[in-house]
Structures are given as structure tokens and as C-alpha cells.
Amino acid sequence: MNTGDVPATVTLESVNSVTFTQDTDGNIILHCPQNDGEDLGSDGTTEPVHKRLRLSDEDGEDPQDSTSTEYSVVTLPITEGDESFEVTMTATEMRDGELESDDLSETTDRDSSAQKKGKDVSAVSQAWFTTKEDKDTLVNKGHKWKQGMWSKEEIDLLMNNIERYLKNRGIRDPAEIIFEMSKEERKDFYRSIACGLNRPLFAVYRRVLRMYDNRNHVGKYTDEEINKLKELRQKHGNDWATIGAALGRSASSVKDRCRLMKDTCNTGKWTEEEERRLAEVVHELTGTEVGDVVTQGVSWASVAELVGTRSEKQCRSKWLNYLNWKQSGGTEWTKEDDINLVRRIAELDVDDENEINWDILSGGWSSVRSPQWLRSKWWTIKRQVANHKELPFPVLLKGLQDVVEAPPSAINKVVVVGSRSANASPSPVTALQIPVQIPVQITHVSSSDGASGTSDSETITLNSGALQTFELLPSFHLQPTGTPGTYFLQTGTNQSLPLTLSANPTVTLTAAASPSSPDQIILHSLTTDNENVTVQMSHPGIIIQTVTSEDLSDSLGQSELEAEQELVKEESSENQNNSGEDEQNEERSKDIHEGEKTLDSPKAEETVESSGMGEGAVLMVPSPSSFIPTNEDISTDSVLPLGTLTDPILQNQEEGSD
């Protein structure tokens, strides 16, 4: 995050009434009345009245330990002469009597100071602990012990901790510490970065190793690799480190891959004989009888050994997802069960999905094949929501209740909170949207271009006045196409979309993919004399815009919208399509991993200058979060760094889901 070079901490004065909203990344957006921005725009533009705040909850998991909360607000100037700025808000929980301001960005030696103060340093995160007893002892003492999959918040915190550690020591690459330094040199590394995480050190250690091991996340094994792996296995046995090194894979990766290949393994459909043998073996090893529900305490390695023709994974999967249920007289799963599942989960009234006890939930439910299976069923339901990953659990759950309980005809249509468009075509994607506002600024620069996009056509109906739905797009750039006023919208995922800019008297950005593509994007903005600035992003059924304008529906003239729609159509026909799906996907997953690994991502708020944008409009998007690097085939010089917008929906669609 961009909290590094903060010159000073300032106090936020409230300006009349301010409103906070929170986006899906946990960033807080501050909205305040536009009454103090009169002389801000030197080039005749209006400063957006939204400031992005990052709420960094340092000890959020343990609120009972603190007695008060203090928020400090930090402003981050972006560039000289540019009035827009980013605001970083750090929430610091204070203990009794502690009034010392602890600004996250002003770290001198925060790691140690945090430790001295006893802040963030739970007993759990500061010891290696490897036994169950250790865990039980600490849990009994009231310590929090987190385990299971790491949440996004935890990963963010970990990354922040690492970044801070690096900054304090002037180290660029965490891999230096992890893989090159001696134990002595990195002495306090793991302790420091474990601060605030209620996980034992070894868990943090594992996680970090995996994250920065570039032999991890290599992807699917090729046939060649498999063959080589078999050879190496013969030669080196279970020396995974050696095998991995020879193969350019991590030790755990080759170990895991070997688990899947057994010389005697069958693939495909199970024969009746195999099923019979599996059941026999499971019951024998667990001391149970046919008809008993057995979902736990099975040694699958032993089972596989005895079954002979299947791997442990295959055995486990077959048993938990089918055979046990079949044998114990289970019934078929129905649509009503879908509804029931969502309902029952809602009744649990938990804040976090991890708190769901699937064993209990699946108890006495004849159509549930196993707790594990039920969980995967939940996943299937959940994934009907395109942006489920971005939604807070309660919101997702509420939305799912609506979706699941809706009449069949309503399903498979776009489900959008704050939706638009009476005539938007139904999409196969069910997308739940929570209203999120993002600060998007269009700075109107004098233009020599004539206005474009004037004609008539279909009508887009906007929801009147009320807050529209906001989504964040993947990081993107404007790339000049050679045609004056036309740019490519270049996303971080090798997606080029033609973009037309015109700036007089309004700014209109229009982008569209091929007519048939569901990825059609309309980027539309209208600005009139220092007044309202609106960026409107229309992905099927999705609108992105700032909420500067209170009278949105009034200011957006019908004709302008119509014109835009027409433009999109026209451009669509001459649209180019780039690389194939697979290639894109590969690139994408690479990006995702890069994003996870790269700490010092380019700052979003670089100055926008020259590079073909001298005329037209400048789109600026202050954003603190991860910046996905562009593709090599785009010259960086000609690319305008506009900032990072990540659109969960777009991402989901790009990922090819649903």
C-alpha cells in the first residue's frame, strides 16, 4: 500500500456532514459536500469530493484487548499541481492510558516498538509451537489460535508486515531474506511479520516460503515432467527437495504430484468391484459396518493401499462424495435442498464462512453426502454469484437467499443492486453487487478534438438519483491508437478495447469489445463546466461512476446516453480481438500470482502526461491497491498509468467462471 512516503500526519476536519462508505477491499471512501473546492481546479476542473481512505485495523481480531480506538488520517499528495490526493486512514486501537499516536506510515522501528508495547504480539504468533498440546494450552488460556485457509485480511496484514520490515531495513526483495540470509541475519524476521496474526510462527513461515518460492505456482505438469518425475522418483525415492530441484518445482509440489500417480492407478469411472472393495476396506479399517456414516478418521493412504487400483485422493473423493451416501441410504439432492442450505447457513448467524460447522450442518440430512460434500455444494451455490469473492459473507448470504428463493425465471439474470437499464440483455451471470463508490476523477483538459458521439439510438435508463453501483476495474491504461481521440483501453490482462475520447463540451469515453462479446465495456463520462463529473462503466448491467453528481439522472441527458450507446455499436463492428482465451487465462493467472508476490507495485497515482494525451481528457484514478503490470507487447511509454481499478465481476468473467 502507498503508506510509505507520507510526509506528515494531518488531522481530518469534518466538513459539515461526511459520509463513509467502504469498498470491497476494505477501503473507506469519504464523501463530503462540495463546498470547499471552489478554487481548486486550476485547469478548470473540479476536484472530486471523495477521498479514499484505507482503514488499517491493526488489531481487529482482538477487540476486547483494547479500550479505545483512534483514527488518524494521512493525506498523500500525488503530484505537484494536482489537487487530488489520497487519504490514508489508519485505525489504531489504543489501550488504557496510551495516547501516543502510532501512525502506521511513520515507522521508525515499528516492529520492535510494537513488541515493546505488547501490541499485536500474541503468544500464539511469537512461538514456533508444533504440537497439539501447545495449541490446546494456549487456547485454554484464552489465546486466539487461527488456522485453516488464510483470509484476504490476514494475507494483507502479512504483506504489510513484510513490506514494513523491508522498508525499515532497506531491503528490496523479501526473497533475499527468506532464501539468502542466514538464520542469524534474519533473526527477527518471522517474529516481526507474524505480528497481529493469531497463527503460530511455523504457519507464517510456511506461508511465506510458499509465497516467495518461485518454483511454486508453476502450474500443470506436462507429460514430459511427469515422465521425468517418475524417473527421479525411482532414483531419489522420497527426497522431495532433490527431485523438486531437478524438476524446477518446489519439494511439496513434486511430493503432492507423486501422491497422485500410482503405477497401479486406474482413471475414469469406478467399476463395481472397485467400489465394493473401497467400501469393504473403509469399513474394515474404521471398524464400521455397511450403512454407517463414515466421514472422518479414515487413513486414506491405507485405504488406497488396500484398494490397490486407486490413489488416496480418488478413494477419499469417491467415498465422501458418493459411495458412503449411497450405502447409507441417502436421498437425492433437490432444489429445495439448495434453498435449505442457504437458509440454514443464514440461521447460523455467523459473520464468517469459516465459522460454519459443516459436521453439525450436515447432521440428519439424508441428501447430504458428507460434510465435505456439503461444503462443496455451498461452493457451487456461491459461485453462481460472479463476484462472490468480493462480497462480505453476510451480503453474499443475503443475496443468495434472494437468488435461491427467486422463481426459476428470475435466476440466471443479472442480479444487481442498484442496477440500471430497462433493456439490458439478460446475462447468464448472476452478479450480486453491493453499492461501492470509488474515487474516479476526470480532469478536463482543453481539447482540440471536436465532440463525437452525437446521434440517437436506444435508451439507457438509469436509476434516478440514488447511489449507483460501483465496481472497480482491473488496472488499465489508455494507449493511443494513432487515430486522434481514440485510445485503447488496456487492462492488465492483455485486453485492448477501443476507446474514443472527446472532450467538448462533455467528455465521453466509450469502449466496447466485439458486439457479441459479453465483455463489452462502455466507459462513459460526462462532465460539464466544473460541475458534476461522472464516469460510467457499463459491464452487462453494471454501472461505474462517481457519485459527485447528486442529480445524476438530470445531468445525464437522455440524448447523451443514447449517443453513447450508438457509439458503442458503431465501434463494436470494427473491433479487434486479441489473443486466444487460453493464452489470456495463462497470462491472467500469472498476473494474479505476480500480484501476490510483488510488493513494490507501481504507484497508481503517477502523473499523467504527454504520451498522446495532450488533448482530450485525463482520467485519473487514485487507488492504493495492487497494480497489475501491463503486457510486454505494449510500449510503456505509450501507456498512461491511470491507476488501479479492479472489477470483481470483470475478473470473474475473465477467469472464465460461469
Add this chain to the structure above:
DNA sequence: ACCAAAGGTAAGGGTAATTCTCTTGT
């Protein structure tokens, strides 16, 4: 030599996502 802590490995249970295959509808 001993001990404790830190660092590291192997095994194995598990998750999340993709790919394959079968079924159903047109």
C-alpha cells in the same frame, strides 16, 4: 555434553478449481 529454540522435512488430510463425461433437451 546438554538443552531449548529455531528451522526444516515428510506425510497426509484437505480445499478450490478445472476438466472430463454423461444426461437431457431441442
Add this chain to the structure above:
DNA sequence: TACAAGAGAATTACCCTTACCTTTGG
């Protein structure tokens, strides 16, 4: 009969915990 779409089964890359081993430093 051919095809498409959807659902469910199978597969797999990766994740996490546990138990145990090794190294290091006092």
C-alpha cells in the same frame, strides 16, 4: 442423429497441520 447445455464425477494443483528431525547457540 446431431448438437448444445448443464450437471455431476473425476482430477489435480495447491494449501495446511502434524509429527518428527536437524541445526544452532548458549
